Amino acid sequence: MSTEEKILEAAEAIFIKDGYDGARMQDIADRAEINKAMLHYYFRSKDQLFERVFNEKAKFFFPEIAGVFSKDNTFIEKMEEFVELYIHFINQYPFIPFFIIRTINTSGKESFIEKLPFKDSLAPPIFNSYFQDSQKGLVAEINPLQFVLSVIGMCIFPFLGRPILQHAFDLKPEQFTELMELRINELKIYIRKILTP
Amino acid sequence: MSTEEKILEAAEAIFIKDGYDGARMQDIADRAEINKAMLHYYFRSKDQLFERVFNEKAKFFFPEIAGVFSKDNTFIEKMEEFVELYIHFINQYPFIPFFIIRTINTSGKESFIEKLPFKDSLAPPIFNSYFQDSQKGLVAEINPLQFVLSVIGMCIFPFLGRPILQHAFDLKPEQFTELMELRINELKIYIRKILTP
DNA sequence: GTCTATATAAGGATAGAC
DNA sequence: GTCTATCCTTATATAGAC
Structure with a gap:
């Protein structure tokens, strides 16, 4: 594995663990088993290092989302697929x-x-x-912007509030992941209830 | 107005504008028209200053939420009231x-x-x-934890993603606030659809 | 390309005079 | 209580030897 790859892999792990702010260049260097100066030699700055890590993920994630919405099925089906894809993605990253x-x-x-x-x-x-x-009468009359904001919020929020959740319900990390896995179907039910005409 | 009050007021404004991380003790001092050392004299540290500001708000907000759920009405009505209260609160702070x-x-x-x-x-x-x-058959069978997480997520997300939203739809600040005001009723509709047996 | 050693900068916190 | 001046820490970033 090249030094560059080692750095990218270590950086991803540290960013996942500590977030952007919490991540320390020193920790990334330690994990990659190289030294801090090398990070700057290869990526110049923390910002640029992160951007690489971020872009690697974004590069395949956004097209995948776009793919869901270019399919030839109903809006309800698309939203259901979106939820599944999105929660799996956030669970990973x-x-x-x-x-x-x-x-x-x-x-x-x-x-x-x-x-x-x-x-x-x-x-x-x-x-x-x-x-x-909507014109075909296949979906209820709602405000699509408000709806999309709602779906994204429903998907994301548990990850943002995760520590409270784990504390309040004494969840181990695997239990949290499982809860999110179960969440996919729960949200699909909500979506159908909201969108069924 | 006492120095302490001036500081608290300035701190609140700066924390609203810049968030905790973005807020600079210097900016707070400037706005309060006192000097940085005074902040530490009165509140010892940034953390403690924030905690005061935060507690002032939390002190009346959380009881208000608790009040909603201690009322003698249906779960659906409670959740509707919660959404209204919560969005108004976030809009303010x-x-x-x-x-x-x-x-x-x-x-x-x-x-x-x-x-x-x-x-x-x-x-x-x-x-x-x-x-x-649920026992009385007044509400649909859903997972209440997943549901509550969803409602909080629906309320909060637009505020977190606000800059994207404002950019994508060319919204002025007043328009954003108005969108959130309209959002209250939209979310009430979603809640009813999900929870109606 | 890789290292050690050091510069630089930001920002929170404190000492000490008044 | 209030000020000026300064410290200290943390982290990013770079210089320069090898």
Whole structure:
């Protein structure tokens, strides 16, 4: 394995464990079994190192989401598939929502917001899909923006509030993961109830 | 106005604007028109200053939530009231969710988690209320934990993703606030759809 | 490419005069 | 109580030898 790969792998692990802020360049270096200066030699800065790790994930995740909404099925089915895909993804890379939330809410990071594909690639097909089904009477009359915000919120929130949840219900990490796995079907039920005309 | 009050007011404003991490003691001092050393004289540390600001809000907010769930109405009505109260609250103090999320996900802050009233004061009446109505057939069979997580997520998420939202839909701050105001009724509809037997 | 050693910067905290 | 000046710590980043 090349040094660069070793760094990327170590960085991913540390970012998952500690989040962007909590992650220390020293820890990444230790885990990669190289030395701190090498991180900067290869990636120049923490920001750029993270961006590489982030982009590796984003590169295949966003197209996958886009894929869900370009399929030839109903809006309800698409949303159900979205929930499944999204929760699995966050379960694997729980640091991503934290990073996105942190970054978009930091001043001076407007360019990051603009690079996210939501506005240009994701939102249009999602809303189109809703309006098409709406005209055919296949879906209840709701506000699609409010609805999409709700679904994303339902998926993400338990990961953000995880420590409270684990404390309140004495959950081991595996139990939390299992709860999220069960959550997929629960959310599908909610979605159907909301969207069935 | 006493120096202490001036500091608390300035601190609140800065924490709202910049979040806990983004807030600078210097900025708080500038706004309070006193000097940085005074902050430490009065509150010893940034953590303790924040805790005061946070506790001032928590002190009346959590009891208010508890009040909703101790009322003598249906679970559905309680959840509707919760949504209204919660969104209004976050609209007023948008820094609170950020702070809670940040803090509970920081290692070494276990005591903060334990001090939150969710486990002991909030969760029991909420779930009791569900089970009572469930036995009477007043509410659909869902998983109350998953449901509560969903409702909180639906309320909070737009505030966390606000910059993306404002960018994607070209929203001015007043328009965002209005969208959140409209959101209250939209979420009430979702809740009814999910919970109606 | 890889290391050690050090610079740099930010920001919270404190000492000490008044 | 209030100020100025300064310290201390933490982490990122870089210089320069090998």
